[in-house]
Every structure is written in C-alpha cells, then in structure tokens.
Amino acid sequence: xxxxxxxxxxxxxxxxxxxxxxxxxxxxxxxxxxxxxxxxxxxxxxxxxxxxxxxxxxxxxxxxxxxxxxxxxxxxxxxxxxxxxxxxxxxxxxxxxxxxxxxxxxxxxxxxxxxxxxxxxxxxxxxxxxxxxxxxxxxxxxxxxxxxxxxxxxxxxxxxxxxxxxxxxxxxxxxxxxxxxxxxxx
Numbered sequence: 064x065x066x067x068x069x070x071x072x073x074x075x076x077x078x079x080x081x082x083x084x085x086x087x088x089x090x091x092x093x094x095x096x097x098x099x100x101x102x103x104x105x106x107x108x109x110x111x112x113x114x115x116x117x118x119x120x121x122x123x124x125x126x127x128x129x130x131x132x133x134x135x136x137x138x139x140x141x142x143x144x145x146x147x148x149x150x151x152x153x154x155x156x157x158x159x160x161x162x163x164x165x166x167x168x169x170x171x172x173x174x175x176x177x178x179x180x181x182x183x184x185x186x187x188x189x190x191x192x193x194x195x196x197x198x199x200x201x202x203x204x205x206x207x208x209x210x211x212x213x214x215x216x217x218x219x220x221x222x223x224x225x226x227x228x229x230x231x232x233x234x235x236x237x238x239x240x241x242x243x244x245x246x247x248x249x
Contacts, residue, residue, distance in 0.1 A: 109221070113127070114245065118249070122200045122201065123206070124200050127197050132194050138221065140163075140219065140222050143160060144162060145157040145161075146160075147214060148208070150176075152177060152179075158175060160174050161188060161199075169190070171187070171188045172188075173188050173201065179226070211249035212247075212249055214246075214248075217244050219236070221234060
C-alpha cells in the first residue's frame with residue numbers, strides 16, 4: 064500500500080469560524096452593513112483537519128479527521144467526497160459524489176454524475192466512523208480505474224445549496240476551500 068497524499072487543512076476555517084475570525088480581525092467589515100446589521104453564518108459543523116489517500120492494486124482508501132467528534136451521519140450534506148476522474152458528464156468537473164445522500168445501514172452511496180446536479184447510484188461503500196476519524200475504501204474499478212489512476216478530490220460538509228458550487232466558499236466546511244481540489248496520481 065502506498066500513501067500518496069496527506070494534507071492538513073486550515074483548522075478553524077469553516078464558514079462559522081471564518082465569521083468569527085473576520086469579526087475579530089476586521090469588525091467593521093462584518094458590521095459595516097446598515098445600522099446595527101450583523102451577518103452570521105453558523106453552518107460550520109465538521110471542521111476538517113487531516114485528509115489522506117492510500118491505494119493498493121484493488122482499492123483506494125480515504126481517511127479524514129476533524130477537529131472535534133464527527134456529527135452523526137444523518138445530517139444534511141454530511142461528510143461528502145467529490146471526485147474528479149475526468150469522466151463526462153460532470154458537475155463543475157466532479158463526476159462522482161460519495162454520500163450526497165445520507166448513509167444507510169453503515170454504507171455510503173457512491174453516485175456517478177449524469178450531467179449537472181443529476182446523479183445515479185453506482186455502488187455502496189462501507190465506512191468506519193470513530194470519534195473524529197472516518198475511514199472508507201472505494202474499489203478502483205467502481206471509478207473506472209485500472210492502473211495507473213489520477214484524480215482530484217474535495218471533502219465538503221453542510222453546504223446549504225444543492226447544485227451551487229459557490230456554497231463551498233460560504234457554508235459548512237470544504238477541504239480544500241472553494242473551487243480548489245486535492246490532486247492524487249500514481
């Protein structure tokens with residue numbers, strides 16, 4: 064098994080944390096609206112801190128750690144993994160989404176994009192959740208990989224608008240932030 068990517072995220076940069084940082088660092092920026100208007104975003108839920116990818120001949124392994132205990136897996140847009148394998152059709156480059164639909168019976172749903180924000184189930188992926196860590200294994204062939212494989216990926220949690228890629232800047236937490244992606248290649 065080879066570990067190719069290990070990344071540490073900017074801890075505390077969820078949407079709610081960004082608000083707290085900006086309010087402290089530049090109070091007039093956040094309060095500079097009309098009168099006593101105060102903007103607040105409390106969508107930060109699972110703040111990503113470490114993401115890793117490993118692989119063997121059969122599978123890709125993903126590991127994610129959050130700052131605090133990961134919330135229960137029944138929430139809105141909980142712990143999503145978006146993958147860009149350069150397949151078509153896609154949604155802003157992502158042709159696979161894991162866990163867009165809440166997990167059931169200890170399995171996440173892997174979906175392939177049909178174009179835009181339209182998806183179809185392709186596989187069920189078991190996962191392990193313990194405290195602030197989550198592990199999962201995706202068979203390479205479900206993503207169309209033989210060897211070698213190369214892809215981009217993003218973790219996102221609690222974004223508020225389905226099909227709106229700008230939500231990766233404003234809501235919940237995304238790693239990496241916004242439209243950026245991590246890149247993996249053998």
